[in-house]
Amino acid sequence: MNDIQTNLKKIKDSIPIDVTLVAVSKTKPVSDLMTAYNTGQRIFGENKIQEMAEKWDMLPKDISWHMIGHVQTNKVKYMAPFVDLIHAVDSFKLLKEIDKQAKKNNRVINCLLQIKIAEEESKFGLNEQEAINLLDNEDIKKLTNVHIEGLMGMATFTTNPQQIKDEFNKIMSFFKSLQPKYPQIKTLSIGMSGDYELAIECGSTMVRIGSSIFGARNYE
Ligand SMILES: *Cc1c(COP(=O)(O)O)cnc(C)c1O
Secondary structure, eight states: OOHHHHHHHHHHHHSOTTSEEEEEOTTOOHHHHHHHHHTTOOEEEESOHHHHHHHHHHSOTTOEEEEOSOOOGGGHHHHTTTOOEEEEEOOHHHHHHHHHHHHHTTOOEEEEEEEOOOSSOOSSOBOHHHHHHHHHOGGGGGOTTEEEEEEEEOOOSOSOHHHHHHHHHHHHHHHHHHTTTOTTOOEEEOOOTTTHHHHHHTTOSEEEEOHHHHOSOOOO
């Protein structure tokens, strides 16, 4: 077995079976994705639409593609034919465009609402009230081709595990508080290479792991 296969196997063995593993393959060549595919991995996460579309074109069609990065409204059309889950939805305008493009492709596209949990000022994501307002928006019922199935969050980039834990616990409580009223909210996407064990302790149902599988990324 090579490194990718060894890493993947180790991670799969260490996470509970009901936690979904998204292999984050951004910047990595399709040969690396194929190595993971041949070990049985079928869910891949990318953060750039063009890169994801190119990989989708080249790779087996039973792969489930997750868009984990920020999405610009004008690019939704390029992934609408195939994307399975969009993790970082943070506006009604974006949801409307996803719905429109999904309809054109005769599909329903699954989405997560990105919630701001990090201490650092981030441009993206909703606070809890904004997320509730979005879920309660009357016009959302007209969006028949999007399905909001949960929440996504990213903890502060810090070495302090207590802070990360506090942030994960905060999104977990919010997630739990939504479920009685919005039973479709089932997925909690938290946890990356550095903090996925903590995230799972805090109730993650989906982890997004890149460098611990594929090695460090090389940005040019
Ligand atoms: C890159 C990325 C990941 C994976 O990060 P690693 O630390 O390499 O595991 C997870 N989530 C998002 C949103 C990312 O952009």
